[in-house]
Amino acid sequence: MEDNFNTLQQTFEERVRKAKLTKSGREIAQYLLDNLLRVSCMTATSIAQELNISDVTVIRFARSLGYEGYNDMQRDLQKRMFDYVENAQTLLAYPASVLKFNMHAASNSSTIDLACKNEIKNLNRFVDRNRDETFEEASKIIIGSKRKIVVGIRGSSAVAYSFSMRLRYLVDDVFHVITSDPNDSYALYTITDQDCLIVFGYVNYPQATVDAVELAKKRGAKTIAITDLETSPLAKQADAIIFCSVAGISFSSYTMPLLASEIIAANIAREIGSNAEIRNQDMADNLKKRHYFSPTSGTY
Numbered sequence: 001m002e003d004n005f006n007t008l009q010q011t012f013e014e015r016v017r018k019a020k021l022t023k024s025g026r027e028i029a030q031y032l033l034d035n036l037l038r039v040s041c042m043t044a045t046s047i048a049q050e051l052n053i054s055d056v057t058v059i060r061f062a063r064s065l066g067y068e069g070y071n072d073m074q075r076d077l078q079k080r081m082f083d084y085v086e087n088a089q090t091l092l093a094y095p096a097s098v099l100k101f102n103m104h105a106a107s108n109s110s111t112i113d114l115a116c117k118n119e120i121k122n123l124n125r126f127v128d129r130n131r132d133e134t135f136e137e138a139s140k141i142i143i144g145s146k147r148k149i150v151v152g153i154r155g156s157s158a159v160a161y162s163f164s165m166r167l168r169y170l171v172d173d174v175f176h177v178i179t180s181d182p183n184d185s186y187a188l189y190t191i192t193d194q195d196c197l198i199v200f201g202y203v204n205y206p207q208a209t210v211d212a213v214e215l216a217k218k219r220g221a222k223t224i225a226i227t228d229l230e231t232s233p234l235a236k237q238a239d240a241i242i243f244c245s246v247a248g249i250s251f252s253s254y255t256m257p258l259l260a261s262e263i264i265a266a267n268i269a270r271e272i273g274s275n276a277e278i279r280n281q282d283m284a285d286n287l288k289k290r291h292y293f294s295p296t297s298g299t300y
Contacts, residue, residue: 012036012077015065024053028061034121038247040077041203042229044070049230052128114249122245126256129243135260138198138224138240139267145196145222147173149187151212152200153180159226159254160200163261170268180208188212193220199238200257202228202246213237226260 016029031051032039039047044058062073109117142148148167152160157178164176175187182189191197197216201209210233216223217237225238228246235241242264244256287293 019064019066021061021064024057025061025064027051028053028058035247036077040074042074043231046229046231049129050125111249118247118249119253119255122247122253122256123259125245126243126259130260134240134242135263135267138242138264139271141196141222141224141240142167142171142198142264143268143271146194147175147187147191148196148198149191149216150174150176150198150200151188151209152176152178153206153208155252155254156200156202156209156257159257159261160198162258163198163200163265166261166265167268170265170272177212180206188215191216191219191221195219196222196224198224198226199234200226201232201234202244202252203232205233209234224264226257 012033016033019025021029028047028051031047044055044062048055048058059070062070065073067073067076148164148171150160150164150167152158160178161176164174167174177185177188179185188197195216197212199209199213213223213225213234214237222240223238224240224242225232225234226242226244227234228244229235230243242260244260246252246254246256
């Protein structure tokens with residue numbers, strides 16, 4: 001397994017060393033070397049958007065390495081990656097194998113160093129790819145909707161649940177759908193044009209999540225998508241899109257989606273002003289009367 005990965009690294013690095021690269025070419029090369037696993041499944045457009053460059057620049061880079069174009073380069077990476085994945089016995093199914101892959105790519109850094117650097121990369125992408133206006137629009141959609149239905153299936157379920165609980169401190173009629181069981185999805189099936197859908201979803205996209213977006217759009221409900229790529233099926237029909245990389249060193253990382261939910265909630269709290277304070281105090285007083293929290297803990 002290690003030999004297969006090393007061959008992939010060395011072959012690609014050889015091409016990079018031999019090529020006469022521009023400044024943008026070196027930037028692309030570094031990005032590809034840092035993200036070989038992801039890149040083998042990404043389009044030229046997705047890479048261009050991540051790096052804030054044009055598709056043409058990515059294609060020219062591939063040609064500068066001796067490939068006919070980006071697709072030719074991607075096929076080469078995919079072929080070599082396939083050998084590695086085969087030996088890793090389905091890499092995506094085994095977080096330990098993903099970690100080993102990333103450790104090799106980072107010259108065997110410690111796990112804490114690798115994890116922190118990975119989150120810094122994710123944070124930089126988050127800042128580059130999102131605008132304040134998008135968060136403000138998402139907040140206004142939520143405030144202006146009758147019901148707020150938060151959807152996140154499988155890996156996204158914990159983030160969706162956390163966000164729905166946070167919203168309940170701020171606004172009424174918040175529901176969450178965190179399984180694909182029809183019995184748990186009543187709020188979603190009754191969605192109307194007065195409601196909004198907040199959906200969390202990343203590669204691989206559960207079909208139930210895609211179906212939720214399509215249903216909301218069909219019923220005329222506003223949709224806020226917190227997803228990873230511009231090519232995401234959740235992004236295509238959304239009214240507000242927030243991009244979050246969930247690339248992790250073993251399992252997917254949900255640090256950025258949690259940050260996105262915090263920013264949205266903060267905007268809502270600012271928008272509704274004193275109403276949020278009154279609502280939170282009433283809730284805190286009620287919980288205190290019920291002795292809900294330990295005497296040594298805070299309210300939140």
